[in-house]
Amino acid sequence: MADAVPVRVDVAILGGGIAGLWLLARLEKAGYSALLLESRSLGAGQTLASQGIIHGGLKYALDLKLGQDSQALADMPQRWRACLNGGGEIDLRAAKIAAERHLFWARRTLASRIGSFFGSKLLHGRVDALPAGQWPDALRDPDRVGAVYALDEMVLDVPSLLRTLAQPRWQRIKKIAPDFRIAEDGLTVQGDDGRVYGIQAQAMIATAGAGNETVLAQLKQPPASAQRRPLHMLLVEHAPAPLWAHCFDAGDKPRVTITTHRRQDGVLVWYVGGLIAENGVRQGEAELIAAARQEFATLLPKLDLSRCRFAGHRVDRAEGATEDGRKPEGPVLKRIGHLRVAWPTKLALAPQLADMALADLPPPSGRAAAVPAEWAAPGFALPPWESASWK
Numbered sequence: 001m002a003d004a005v006p007v008r009v010d011v012a013i014l015g016g017g018i019a020g021l022w023l024l025a026r027l028e029k030a031g032y033s034a035l036l037l038e039s040r041s042l043g044a045g046q047t048l049a050s051q052g053i054i055h056g057g058l059k060y061a062l063d064l065k066l067g068q069d070s071q072a073l074a075d076m077p078q079r080w081r082a083c084l085n086g087g088g089e090i091d092l093r094a095a096k097i098a099a100e101r102h103l104f105w106a107r108r109t110l111a112s113r114i115g116s117f118f119g120s121k122l123l124h125g126r127v128d129a130l131p132a133g134q135w136p137d138a139l140r141d142p143d144r145v146g147a148v149y150a151l152d153e154m155v156l157d158v159p160s161l162l163r164t165l166a167q168p169r170w171q172r173i174k175k176i177a178p179d180f181r182i183a184e185d186g187l188t189v190q191g192d193d194g195r196v197y198g199i200q201a202q203a204m205i206a207t208a209g210a211g212n213e214t215v216l217a218q219l220k221q222p223p224a225s226a227q228r229r230p231l232h233m234l235l236v237e238h239a240p241a242p243l244w245a246h247c248f249d250a251g252d253k254p255r256v257t258i259t260t261h262r263r264q265d266g267v268l269v270w271y272v273g274g275l276i277a278e279n280g281v282r283q284g285e286a287e288l289i290a291a292a293r294q295e296f297a298t299l300l301p302k303l304d305l306s307r308c309r310f311a312g313h314r315v316d317r318a319e320g321a322t323e324d325g326r327k328p329e330g331p332v333l334k335r336i337g338h339l340r341v342a343w344p345t346k347l348a349l350a351p352q353l354a355d356m357a358l359a360d361l362p363p364p365s366g367r368a369a370a371v372p373a374e375w376a377a378p379g380f381a382l383p384p385w386e387s388a389s390w391k
Contacts, residue, residue: 004188004198009035009369011361012187012201014180014215015208016040016173016378017047018158019342021165022350023207023357025090028169030358033369035199036169037189039178039211041381043162046209047347048383049233049315051259051271052156053102053244054080054348056126076348077152084154089351095164096157098259101150103130103245105139107299110248111146126152138241141302148245155244155259158347159383166380171371175378182218182339192376203361205340207353210318212341219336226343227321232280234292235311235388236270240303246274247299253278256295261385269385277315285312289391311388319343331356 011027013020016038027034057073082088084095104127130148132140139145166173175192186200206215216225239260246254254274261269276295280288289310296303320332320343331353333342340360344353 004196005372006198006200007035007369007371008200008367009033010202010364010367011035012037012199012204014187014204014206015211016042016166017045017207017209018043018161018165018347019209019344019350019353020205020207021162021169021173022090023205023342023354024169024172025165026354026358028172029089030364031366032361032364033367034172035201035369035371036173037176037180037199038173038378039176039180041379042166042173043158043383044381045211046315046317047162048158048381049313050158050347051257051273052098052158052161052347053257053259054154054156055346056151056153073346073348076351077154079351080156080348081154090165092161092164094160096160097154098157098261099155099244101244102153102155103136103139103243104149104151104248105145105245106147106149106248108142108144108146136241136243136245138243138300138303139245141300144300144302157261159380162380166377170377171373172369173377174371174375178214182215184338191372192378193372193374195372195375197372197375202365203338203340205342205357207342207344209343210316212318212343215339215341216336219339221336224321225334225341227319227325229317229319229325229327230281231273231277231315231317232283232285232288233277233313233315233384234270234272234280234288235313235385235390236272236292236305237267237309237311237385237388237390238307239268239270240305240308242268243270251275255299261383263385271385280312281314285391288312309390311384311390313384313388319345333357333360335360 010032011034013036024036055073056077083090083092086093128150135148177190180189206212242260247256249255257274259271328345331344331349333356344350
């Protein structure tokens with residue numbers, strides 16, 4: 001548009017989740033002038049719907065072998081820990097760690113089967129068997145729980161992670177209307193101040209999760225360039241005890257993956273994924289809750305759930321497409337002309353996605369970006385446990 005306010009940057013990022021914010025921080029450190037644009041709230045969608053686990057790939061070794069999923073994630077815990085300690089590529093010392101290590105519990109009937117695998121030299125240093133005296137209260141049921149292992153996989157408080165990434169770069173994060181238009185050398189957007197801005201960029205990178213589908217449509221790319229794998233997550237209010245753990249069973253996926261979150265009013269909430277959330281896609285909320293009650297009665301019958309209330313939360317995991325529709329082996333970056341469309345696949349892989357993007361960019365121009373101060377930043381989205389309708 002002729003009356004658009006021109007803004008020149010090296011890189012424009014579309015999408016204000018962890019992937020986009022991590023990339024913004026890395027670009028800034030590498031000397032690029034960059035601008036992140038978000039049409040909703042920071043973290044809305046997949047980021048705040050995640051459980052915050054920095055996977056090291058061990059969840060994907062449930063078939064008692066380490067495949068490609070495991071290998072892609074193997075270095076991530078160490079890389080994130082360096083950042084959380086202030087010595088990595090991004091300073092994340094202000095982010096809160098919900099749990100230093102995620103646990104893995106085996107039902108009594110399967111404990112011996114996994115003992116030799118988790119004790120192998122291949123996993124030395126990544127898994128520790130916990131003596132019964134160190135088991136968390138929720139797992140103190142020797143009739144049902146046969147073994148508990150601590151994985152080298154921390155769990156982060158995702159809202160605090162969002163703020164830690166965003167706040168130092170606030171002047172380079174802007175709210176836009178949803179109907180932006182992509183051009184050959186940039187894009188035209190309407191800011192939160194009502195003005196129209198013409199963003200001219202050497203490169204544009206879309207990290208918007210499901211929102212990448214809008215970008216692909218504008219570029220006249222086939223819908224099959226992206227895919228979604230839905231979940232129906234479970235929320236448990238007034239959780240009986242803090243717990244961060246996977247439950248191992250005979251299949252190749254956890255029956256349940258539980259993380260614990262403290263609501264703003266101080267109430268503990270369990271956020272539950274795993275097979276229960278995958279199977280829950282075909283269930284309504286009442287069916288999901290009934291199935292969850294039965295699952296907990298089977299796995300941990302001594303738990304007191306009498307005060308608990310439940311809710312469902314549907315999540316669309318948006319990813320780069322694969323031929324068989326399965327989860328990609330790692331981050332996906334597709335170059336379409338001057339624009340890159342990117343999906344980290346998992347929160348833990350955001351650093352690897354930034355590596356891929358930086359390797360594919362031209363050198364920084366050395367010009368600083370002049371962004372109008374009156375153009376406001378977006379707010380932060382709420383995690384699902386703050387807005388759930390409890391049953």
